[in-house]
Structures are given as structure tokens and as C-alpha cells.
Amino acid sequence: MHHQPHPIAPDQVLTAAQMRDAEQRLMDAGTDVHTLMQRAGRGAAEWVWRIASGAPVTVLCGPGNNGGDGYVIAETLRERGFPVQLVAALPPATDAAKRAASLYSGPVVDAAEAKGTVLVDCLFGSGLNREVTGVLRDMLHELSARHHRRIAIDLPSGVATDSGELLIDELPHYDLCIALGAWKPAHVLMPAMAHWRQARLVDIGCDTEPGGARLIGRPSIAAPAADAHKYRRGLVAMVAGPMAGAALLASRSAALGGSGYVKLLAQEPLSGAPADLVVLRAPGAMTLPQALSDDRIAAVLCGPGLGRDHQARERMEAALNCGHPLVLDADALTLLQLADRADRTDRTGPLVLTPHEGEMAALEKSFGLSGKGTKPCRALCLAQSAGAVVIAKGADTLVASPGGALAYAPPSPSWLSVAGTGDVLAGLTASRLAVTGDPFRAATEAVWLHAEAARRTGADFTAAMLAESVRDAMCAAL
Numbered sequence: 001m002h003h004q005p006h007p008i009a010p011d012q013v014l015t016a017a018q019m020r021d022a023e024q025r026l027m028d029a030g031t032d033v034h035t036l037m038q039r040a041g042r043g044a045a046e047w048v049w050r051i052a053s054g055a056p057v058t059v060l061c062g063p064g065n066n067g068g069d070g071y072v073i074a075e076t077l078r079e080r081g082f083p084v085q086l087v088a089a090l091p092p093a094t095d096a097a098k099r100a101a102s103l104y105s106g107p108v109v110d111a112a113e114a115k116g117t118v119l120v121d122c123l124f125g126s127g128l129n130r131e132v133t134g135v136l137r138d139m140l141h142e143l144s145a146r147h148h149r150r151i152a153i154d155l156p157s158g159v160a161t162d163s164g165e166l167l168i169d170e171l172p173h174y175d176l177c178i179a180l181g182a183w184k185p186a187h188v189l190m191p192a193m194a195h196w197r198q199a200r201l202v203d204i205g206c207d208t209e210p211g212g213a214r215l216i217g218r219p220s221i222a223a224p225a226a227d228a229h230k231y232r233r234g235l236v237a238m239v240a241g242p243m244a245g246a247a248l249l250a251s252r253s254a255a256l257g258g259s260g261y262v263k264l265l266a267q268e269p270l271s272g273a274p275a276d277l278v279v280l281r282a283p284g285a286m287t288l289p290q291a292l293s294d295d296r297i298a299a300v301l302c303g304p305g306l307g308r309d310h311q312a313r314e315r316m317e318a319a320l321n322c323g324h325p326l327v328l329d330a331d332a333l334t335l336l337q338l339a340d341r342a343d344r345t346d347r348t349g350p351l352v353l354t355p356h357e358g359e360m361a362a363l364e365k366s367f368g369l370s371g372k373g374t375k376p377c378r379a380l381c382l383a384q385s386a387g388a389v390v391i392a393k394g395a396d397t398l399v400a401s402p403g404g405a406l407a408y409a410p411p412s413p414s415w416l417s418v419a420g421t422g423d424v425l426a427g428l429t430a431s432r433l434a435v436t437g438d439p440f441r442a443a444t445e446a447v448w449l450h451a452e453a454a455r456r457t458g459a460d461f462t463a464a465m466l467a468e469s470v471r472d473a474m475c476a477a478l
């Protein structure tokens, strides 16, 4: 089927090459680079104008089209009567940048003389292809230190667009990063995204192919059907191990995440379970495989509090072989390496893996993957090898599917960096999987709800408090 290109949506994330293609498409249709640069520069100037509010601005320009944007920004501010000066770190080298430079009629000063309140960094954008060193690095550092506020155009100069890696020592911190045309992976990947307080997108009117990576947005969660009952809403079976706390946390968020019924399959007698949680000993009256053979189960969660001994391994294998949609987290991810290769790869039902960085590396090893490349590429590779949707967690969580779908979490509260929040996410993922039956959708909904629950919990919380806030997050998505 042939899909028409469409305007870049505000939730699309384009690599540097995809952005270049989008720009080229526009130029093939008759728009010249100059027009595009005017749109980008004038759009960015609106933000600079608001932030500077009359204070003197210094624009630092590099040799490429990012520098070209800088000349347009400087000229736009000058036309509006703003105090502006420009530092040309290197002379403009592209035709569009040369033309933009020729249209700038304000002062050009040496870096040593530049004094202002706001620095606009247009040294390098998506064309950065090597480390920023020597005079250029020193110039960026000194100017950054001398200005109270810093704005990065497209990206801070020293960030690799597709990986978010830093290609400079001590990248300065920015008040604002203005993405041009589309969000790029570096806008939602660490370590880059820790270097600005806010990010904004300026549309420059490019089209792109349908599909591609997206930002995870607020899901639309429907109320249960009028004739719903607890099984039809989704039964989650939580396979617990010896550490009851993690299993209880996951069960709580599974219960609040929309499923109709959560059954905790306990390995040992459990104290402190809430009254509304059904706890079944397995093995007890039945073995774990028997308990998991209930065909009303809509999703199984295994991992939180599982442990790593031989019993844990047996429980993980029972979950792997039960045939129900499955979420594997925490210890189950580590144990997965020990499972038979056939058990790991021959499953047909939906599977979601939720590794943090350490678990991701262990999984890559067990699937014979190199672990090299950008985080999104690594997650896509693992998803394909494991036949699983992968939630690659961290401060820059993303979701990858075996078919190549990719979704980035928008910046989430760093208060999530406390023990047990991963258990809450795993419970939410199982809950959404039980409700929707779609592993990619379940994973993205869970990631959004998890971050929203964190926002609603406020500052300095525990995982148990986070689990309770899942209720508020659900309300926000109804």
C-alpha cells in the first residue's frame, strides 16, 4: 500500500537522516533552503524574544546551517529593536548560511568582547559529526559562563542527534532547547536531555513518511463496557516468589490499572495482603502450572520479588510456558538467560520485557547481541530477537516492538528513581495487557500512566505511594 507523506506531527521523532529527507522533499517540491532557514530562524527568534524580554542577546554562529539559523535569529531580533550582537566562530560555509549572513546588518564581535544576558547557541546542530574540541569548545564554555541564560538552537552544540551522546567535555546547561522541524532522538535520550530545563518545537512545514518513532502521549482509556464483568475486564495472574513486597506493589498497580481481577499466586504464606487481593498458594492445592492453566487469565506477570534460585527458575519457566500474554520483569529477566532457547524463542503469545540498563545488557548477552549502538537501536534489536515488546527503562524510557515500532517517553519525574517503582510499572503493564491484549499499546499506556502517577504523587515518594497514585493517573486518561 502506498502511503502519502504528511506534515510532521508534534509527537514524531525523526533521526538526522529522516529530517534531511524531509527537508529535501520540501526542496524538491520547490521550497529553497533559504526559505526553510527563514522559517526556522524566525520561529526560534519568537522564543528568544520572549526569554530575553529586552535583555542583550549574543548569538554564537558556526559554519553550517545551524549557524545560518543564528544569523536569521540575530537579524529578526535586530529588526525588532533588540540589543543583539553576533560571534562568528567560523565563517559561514553553506550557501544558505552565507546568504543569511549577508542579510544580517547588526554588530559582529569577537568572542572575547561579547557581553550579554542571553546566549543563543547556533554553533552546531544536526550536522555535528565529531567531538567539539580546542578553540571552539573553549569559546562555547566561556560564552556560556559569561551569560545568565542559554538557549540551544535545534540542539546544544556537542550533542549527537541520533544517540543523545555528548561530543564535548562538560556540555553547558541550557534554559531552553528549541527543536527545529521535528523532535530528534537526542531530545528524549540521556545524557543529552539532562542539559536543558525546557524544550520547545518550532514547525518549519516539512512532510515526512507515515509511521516512525513517536513520543508517548496521554492514552485514551475507556470505562468498562456496560455489560463488563471481572473476567472480561481482564484477569491478571501475578506469579510471586519469596519477596512479597515487590509482588504486592505490582499487584496493587495491576488492580488500579484497569484490570477486573488480580490473583496473586504465592509461593509462601503471605501476610499483609490487602483485603481486596485474591491470594492463592501455588504450589498448594494446585501446582503453579495448574494454577496458570486457567483459561480466563488474560495476562501473567512474573519477576517482581521472584528471586533467582532454582524455585524461581521453575516458576519463571511455568510462566513462560503457560501460553498466556506475559510480562517478564526484574529477576525473571535475569533468569531468562538460563531458560531453554526454545522456551525463550518459540512462544507465540504476546510478551513484554521491562529491562533497566543492567537487565538489558544481560538480555542482549543471552540473545547473542552486541549491545552496541544507540538505545533505540539496541531496544529494537532485542525486541526483534526476543519476539517481545521491550520497555527499555531509565530516565529516558522507550518502548520497542519486534515489528519496528518505537515510542519514547516524554521527560518523566526523576523522583521515580527509588526502589520499587519498576514493580509498579510491571504491574501496570500486565494490567493494560490484560485489558487491551495488545503488548505495544499496553506498554506505552503503562509508561504514560506510570509517569503521570509520579507527577501526581509529587516529590520524594515511595513506590507504595506511587502505586496508589495509579488511580489518579487513570482518571487523567479517562
Ligand SMILES: NC(=O)C1=CN([C@@H]2O[C@H](COP(=O)(O)OP(=O)(O)OC[C@H]3O[C@@H](n4cnc5c(N)ncnc54)[C@H](O)[C@@H]3O)[C@@H](O)[C@H]2O)[C@@H](O)CC1
Pocket (backbone or CB within 6 Å): 023, 033, 036, 037, 040, 041, 062, 063, 064, 065, 066, 067, 068, 069, 093, 094, 123, 124, 125, 126, 127, 128, 129, 130, 131, 132, 133, 136, 153, 154, 155, 180, 204
Ligand atoms: N537543511 C536545511 O534545509 C535546514 C537546516 N536547518 C539547520 O541546519 C542544521 C544542520 O545544518 P548542517 O547540516 O549544515 O550542520 P551544522 O550547522 O550542524 O554543522 C555542520 C558543519 O559543522 C562542521 N562540523 C561538524 N562537527 C564539527 C566539529 N566537532 N568541529 C568543527 N566543525 C564541525 C561540519 O563539517 C559542517 O561544516 C540543523 O540543526 C538546523 O539548525 C534549519 O535552518 C532548517 C533548514
Ligand SMILES: Nc1ncnc2c1ncn2[C@@H]1O[C@H](COP(=O)(O)OP(=O)(O)O)[C@@H](O)[C@H]1O
Pocket (backbone or CB within 6 Å): 330, 356, 393, 394, 395, 396, 397, 412, 413, 414, 415, 416, 417, 418, 419, 420, 421, 422, 423, 424, 425, 450
Ligand atoms: N531519573 C529518572 N527519571 C525518570 N524515571 C526514572 C529515573 N530513574 C528511574 N526511573 C524509572 O523508575 C523505574 C525504576 O525501575 P527499576 O530500575 O526496575 O527499579 P526497581 O527494580 O527498584 O523497581 C523505571 O520505570 C525507570 O524508568
Ligand SMILES: [K+]
Pocket (backbone or CB within 6 Å): 066, 121, 122, 123, 124, 125, 152, 153, 154, 155, 156, 157
Ligand atoms: K546548536
